[in-house]
Amino acid sequence: MIYSEEAEASLIGACLLDPSQMDAVAGMVAVEDFYLPHYRSMWSAMQQLALTGSVDVVSLHELISDQADEYGGLTGLVELTRNTPNTQNAQHYAEAIHDKALRRHLQISLDEVGEQIKSPRCQLSDVIDKAQAKLAGVMGERAGKVQPVKNWLKSWLDELDDRFNGRIDPMGLLFNIPELDAMTSGMHPEDLVIVGGESGMGKTVVAAHIIDSVCLRQHKPAVMFQLEMRKEQVLNRVMGSHTGVKLDALKNPQRFMDDEGWNLVGAGMTAAKQAGLVIDDRPGLTPTQIRAAAKRWKEHYGELGCVIIDHAGIVQPDDRTIPREQQVSEVSKSAKILAKELGCPVVLLAQINRENTKRGNKRPVMSDLRESASLEHNADMILFIYREAKHNPECEYPGIAELIVAKQRDGEVGTVNVVCDLSRSRLLPATAENIANYQREFPRRASTPFVENKFAV
DSSP, rough: OOOHHHHHHHHHHHHOOOOTTTHHHHHTTOGGOOOSSSHHHHHHHHHHHHHHHSSSSSHHHHHGGGGGHTTTHHHHHHHHHHHHOOOGGGHHHHHHHHEEEHHHHHHHHHHHHHHHHOOOSHHHHHHHHHHHHHHHHHHHHTTTOOOHHHHHHHHHHHHHHHHHHHSSSOOOOOOSSSSHHHOOSSSSOOOOOEEEOOOTSHHHHHHHHIIIIIIIIIIIOOOEEEESOOHHHHHHHHHHHHHOHHHHHHHHHHHHHOOOHHHHHHHHHHHHSOOOOOEOTTOOHHHHHHHHHHHHHHHHOOOOOOEEEEEEGOOSSTTTTSOOHHHHHHHHHEEEEHHHTTTEEEEEEEOOOOOOOOGSSSOOOOOGGGHHHHHHHHHHHEEEEEHHHHHOOOOOOOEEEEEEEEEEESOEEEEEEEEEEEEEEEEEEEEHHHHHHHHSSOOOOOOOOOOOOTTOO
16 A cells, blocks of 8 residues: 555654644645554644644643554654654655555545446446546645735736726626626626526526527537436527527427528527537436536536536435435535536526415525525525516516526625526517517517516616
8 A cells, every 4th residue: 555654653753843843734634644543543633732732742642542552652652753854844744645645545546446347337438437536536636735815915916906907807707688797797717506496487598598698609618417308408498599499490390490490590500519518418417427527528628618507406416325405415515616626607407495386475585495505505696587477377577587696695686687588498688679579479468558668678
């Protein structure tokens, strides 16, 4: 097995001789990095002693005296300090211990993958996903060292100045709904965006609109993990959003497609070919598999504009023995971690429970999210879609949907009205023109006069 007894003994000896070294190496080495059990116990005990400022040979011996046979008792600890080459090399010893720990983890991971490769019961694609996830996990531990604020304060100020002088656009990736973009400044790197709503309310319409906006219009690569529909169904909705061609025509072109529709589809195909769009519709994906695939696509494209997961409730947990609420918690936590690792927004679609249907005002609130605690906690933004027509088909404005910004870490909350054309899986700004066009194509059944500018922006 890969380890260095000399480095482990020397680090402990150095910190016993000079306890100030404990602080210097605290962020470099962890208890589990030690391979030999008695040194692991010593380091754990020394961390406890450091809280009281009493790191010394006698105090350590008293705390772990039940393991005296392993290290030779008080005499063994004194001898360990005598054999320590140099207390000032503590950081070097810590780096060596952590390096050996990473190599052990990598060896164990590769051994596990090797066993899976030999098993005929394991699908090759699953083995590859798990292997990439394990390797990414080991490499993730190699993240850059944390630095004090003073070391990067100047770069922060430079960026602030660039934003002030217009050299950096403060807007993130646009939703392409002007009022929503003004409220949120778009989606930003490392954000976890929860899109919630009832079943059939239009969450996938929002997802298709985001893909259209980010990938086809802003030309940023995007990956969608679709656990509910076939990839062709998703592409239909993205094409409907981008081109305005009705889904009926895309599903049954022989009956519904006309020449104008074919021309629009041709333009949409050109945009889709130029875009880095991936739709992964493999069933039963776990957070580990999603992470591995997303990292693979980022490596392929060099960057990702966003990742969309549809939806939280049907992502399979890596550990199926844990309670359901904990499973959803793991999904949302892994989605947030993925956003930070990829440096792009992750959009996680989520169902709400039926509590809103028992209220007079059926607009969703954060507590309506299924297993809401973890979703609320991990989300940087929570965006609900609500259509009054879902509950009341005879409502005054059936084509209007509300995008409710229920949470935003760095901004205001509020509601933005949009025209929601389900026939095309399309969202449009609620301008007077767009509302009037929708009303002409889908006349209201109610007799209430149409007020053209009620929802105008």
